[in-house]
Amino acid sequence: xxxxxxxxxxxxxxxxxxxxxxxxxxxxxxxxxxxxxxxxxxxxxxxxxxxxxxxxxxxxxxxxxxxxxxxxxxxxxxxxxxxxxxxxxxxxxxxxxxxxxxxxxxxxxxxxxxxxxxxxxxxxxxxxxxxxxxxxxxxxxxxxxxxxxxxxxxxxxxxxxxxxxxxxxxxxxxxxxxxxxxxxxxxxxxxxxxxxxxxxxxxxxxxxxxxxxxxxxxxxxxxxxxxxxxxxxxxxxxxxxxxxxxxxxxxxxxxxxxxxxxxxxxxxxxxxxxxxxxxxxxxxxxxxxxxxxxxxxxxxxxxxxxxxxxxxxxxxxxxxxxxxxxxxxxxxxxxxxxxxxxxxxxxxxxxxxxxxxxxxxxxxxxxxxxxxxxxxxxxxxxxxxxxxxxxxxxxxxxxxxxxxxxxxxxxxxxxxxxxxxxxxxxxxxxxxxxxxxxxxxxxxxxxxxxxxxxxxxxxxxxxxxxxxxxxxxxxxxxxxxxxxxxxxxxxxxxxxxxxxxxxxxxxxxxxxxxxxxxxxxxxxxxxxxxxxxxxxxxxxxxxxxxxxxxxxxxxxxxxxxxxxxxxxxxxxxxxxxxxxxxxxxxxxxxxxxxxxxxxxxxxxxxxxxxxxxxxxxxxxxxxxxxxxxxxxxxxxxxxxxxxxxxxxxxxxxxxxxxxxxxxxxxxxxxxxxxxxxxxxxxxxxxxxxxxxxxxxxxxxxxxxxxxxxxxxxxxxxxxxxxxxxxxxxxxxxxxxxxxxxxxxxxxxxxxxxxxxxxxxxxxxxxx
Numbered sequence: 001x002x003x004x005x006x007x008x009x010x011x012x013x014x015x016x017x018x019x020x021x022x023x024x025x026x027x028x029x030x031x032x033x034x035x036x037x038x039x040x041x042x043x044x045x046x047x048x049x050x051x052x053x054x055x056x057x058x059x060x061x062x063x064x065x066x067x068x069x070x071x072x073x074x075x076x077x078x079x080x081x082x083x084x085x086x087x088x089x090x091x092x093x094x095x096x097x098x099x100x101x102x103x104x105x106x107x108x109x110x111x112x113x114x115x116x117x118x119x120x121x122x123x124x125x126x127x128x129x130x131x132x133x134x135x136x137x138x139x140x141x142x143x144x145x146x147x148x149x150x151x152x153x154x155x156x157x158x159x160x161x162x163x164x165x166x167x168x169x170x171x172x173x174x175x176x177x178x179x180x181x182x183x184x185x186x187x188x189x190x191x192x193x194x195x196x197x198x199x200x201x202x203x204x205x206x207x208x209x210x211x212x213x214x215x216x217x218x219x220x221x222x223x224x225x226x227x228x229x230x231x232x233x234x235x236x237x238x239x240x241x242x243x244x245x246x247x248x249x250x251x252x253x254x255x256x257x258x259x260x261x262x263x264x265x266x267x268x269x270x271x272x273x274x275x276x277x278x279x280x281x282x283x284x285x286x287x288x289x290x291x292x293x294x295x296x297x298x299x300x301x302x303x304x305x306x307x308x309x310x311x312x313x314x315x316x317x318x319x320x321x322x323x324x325x326x327x328x329x330x331x332x333x334x335x336x337x338x339x340x341x342x343x344x345x346x347x348x349x350x351x352x353x354x355x356x357x358x359x360x361x362x363x364x365x366x367x368x369x370x371x372x373x374x375x376x377x378x379x380x381x382x383x384x385x386x387x388x389x390x391x392x393x394x395x396x397x398x399x400x401x402x403x404x405x406x407x408x409x410x411x412x413x414x415x416x417x418x419x420x421x422x423x424x425x426x427x428x429x430x431x432x433x434x435x436x437x438x439x440x441x442x443x444x445x446x447x448x449x450x451x452x453x454x455x456x457x458x459x460x461x462x463x464x465x466x467x468x469x470x471x472x473x474x475x476x477x478x479x480x481x482x483x484x485x486x487x488x489x490x491x492x493x494x495x496x497x498x499x500x501x502x503x504x505x506x507x508x509x510x511x512x513x514x515x516x517x518x519x520x521x522x523x524x525x526x527x528x529x530x531x532x533x534x535x536x537x538x539x540x541x542x543x544x545x546x547x548x549x550x551x552x553x554x555x556x557x558x559x560x561x562x563x564x565x566x567x568x569x570x571x572x573x574x575x576x577x578x579x580x581x582x583x584x585x586x587x588x589x590x591x592x593x594x595x596x597x598x599x600x601x602x603x604x605x606x607x608x609x610x611x612x613x614x615x616x617x618x619x620x621x622x623x624x625x626x627x628x629x630x631x632x633x634x635x636x637x638x639x640x641x642x643x644x645x646x647x648x649x650x651x652x653x654x655x656x657x658x659x660x661x662x663x664x665x666x667x668x669x670x671x672x673x674x675x676x677x678x679x680x681x682x683x684x685x686x687x688x689x690x691x692x693x694x695x696x697x698x699x700x701x702x703x704x705x706x707x708x709x710x711x712x713x714x715x716x717x718x719x720x721x722x723x724x725x726x727x728x729x730x731x732x733x734x735x736x737x738x739x740x741x742x743x744x745x746x747x748x749x750x751x752x753x754x755x756x757x758x759x760x761x762x763x764x765x766x767x
Contacts, residue, residue: 077125236271336382355447379410432457613642705751
C-alpha cells in the first residue's frame, strides 16, 4: 500500500482492516479554505471548519457568516456585514447577497478577500433596500448554495448582529459597529489607552519575585517625582519607593530597604495586602491597606482595611486600626475579598453632588463624626463591586454607597483628584481594561458613580496580571502627559513595576481665582484730602491653588497729588489671577503760599495803610479767601498777619511789623519818637504848618486844640477842614497854623479831638 494525496475534487474513505467494509466516507468538489470536518466535533455533518485543528477537536465556528445588518437609517444606506471567523484570509469574490426576494441580488466584486478575523461591508442599498420585515441571505458564487441567513420582522433600534461577535445568535446590538466587532448588550465600550502606547519596566529585578499588588502615589507638591507606595500580598509587605536618577523606582533606604512587614494590630498574622491608599495626599496621616485574609489562615476570609503609622520606624508595622467589613459585605471566599482601595475627599464628593445611599440625600460629612476628611472606596474581587465607606476612628464603619464596576472582579482602585476620576482596575481576565468613573451630574444616575469610559491597556503592554495601578499628580504633566504605573502580580520577565503615561486632565476642574483686596490707612478725612503719608495694605485669599508669590507688601504714598492709586496683582500655581486697584487717595502735605501786600516790614506810613494779601495752593486749592488781621502796638506800630487755609487743612501765615501815623505835619520830617500821633515834627520858627489827621468816615470834623508847651492842650481853636481825601473808611482833615514864637528846640503840643478821643501832635521849632 502506498501513501496518496488529496485533490481538489476527491474523497476520503475509512475501511475496516479487511479493506472492504466501509466505516465512513466524505467527498468534496473543491479544496476547503481551511479543512472539512464534522460539526459538532465527531458527530455532526461535514462542513468547512473555521480553522485547522489537526489532532484536536474541530473548530466548528462557521467560517463565513452574516454578522451585522442595518435595515434602516444606515450611512449612507442599508448594509450587510460579513465576518471571516477563520485564522486565514477568505476569498469571497462572486458571493451573492439577497434579501427575501430572489430577484434582488448584490454580487461581491472580484478580487475581494476578508482578512483572518476581519469584516466586509456590502453596501446593498443601490441593489435593493432592506425592509422592516425582511431577510438577509448569503449564497456562494453559484447563487443557489445558501451559506448563512437571518430574518427579522421589524427594524432594529440599532442593528441586528451576532452576540457574541461572529459566533452567537442574532440580537439587537447596543450600537451600530459597521465594519468592526459587534457591541452587544452588556459589553464594555472601550477606547484606546489615553496616553503613550509604550510602557517600561522600572523596578529593580530583585525588589520582589511575585505578588506585587496595589499601588498609591504620594505627590511631591511640585513637578518633581513623588513617592510610590506598593504592597506585596504574600508575604504581606509595604514598600516605599523613590525614583533614582536613571528613572528606576527603588526601595527607600533604612528600614524600607527590603520593605516593611505588616501585621495585624495584635502583632500577629501575615497580612494578605492587596491594595494601598493614603488620605489627603499624604502618608503622614497613615497608610491604609486593603486585605482579603490572614495568609496564616488562608482558608478564612477576612476582608479588612488596616491603617499603619509609617512614621513609627522599624522593619515591621502593627496596624493601628482594623475595619473588618465582613459583616457588611456579601459572603466572600478567602481569595475573593478586598483588592483595591482609594480615598475620596469629602470636598470633591460634596462639590460633585454625591448622594448618600443610606439617606437618599446629598452627602453630608457631618453625618459621620470621626471619619476624617474623606471616604474610602474598596474594590471586591469576588463581586466586581465597589463599596464606599465612612471609616470612624474607633474601628466602626458605615457603608455610604456602592456600585457595579462592569467587571467580574476589581483588582485595584485609584482616585485622581485633578480630574476627579476614580480608576477601577481589572487585570488580565479583562484584557487589562480600566474603567474611569465619575459622579454623574444629571439624569437618573445623578449623584452616583458611573463609568465615563473604559480604557484598553496601552498597546505596547502585554496582557499582564496587573493588580495595581496609580497615576502621578497633575503638577508632573509634561506635553499633556503624566506618569502612570502598573504592578504585575506575576513578575513577568522578572519585573513587577511598569511605567507609562496617561493624558493629563483635558477638562481640568474649574480654576477658582484667588482674591486680593486693598485698604488704606488712616481713614479718609472729611475733606477728602490727606495731609501726610497714606499706607495701602493688601489682603490675599487663595482660590483653587497656592499663590506663586507672597501677598504684596504695603505701599506708602507720600507725594502730593490728587486721585493717586496703587494696583497690585497676584498669580496662583494653577494659573488663577487677581488684580486690585486701591481707592483713589489725594494727598496735600504742603501749606498754601501767602503774600502780604501794601505794607513793608519796618516801614512808617502817614495816613491810612490797609494791608492785603494774596494766597494760592497748587494741590487741593484754597478753602476760602486769604485773611489779614492787624494788631496795634504803641507809637503807631502795628503787626499785620496774612493767613490762608487749603482744602486739605494746611495753614500758612506771614506777618510784618510797620508803623502808621494818623496825625502828622504835612511835609515835615520827624524830630523823634513821640507818643502816638504826637510824635514831634520839625518846623521852622515862624513858619506855617499844615496839621493833618485821619479819622473814621462818619465822624464829625475833628477839633483842633491850642498848642501848649507843657501839659495837655485844651482850648479849642476850631474845626479842622476836610480835604476830600478818603481811603479804606477813613477821611483826611487838615488845619494850617502859625507856630508861636519861641527859641529853637521848643516843642509845642497841639491836640486833636475826634469822637471823644484826643491825639497829641508835637511840633519842634528848628530855628
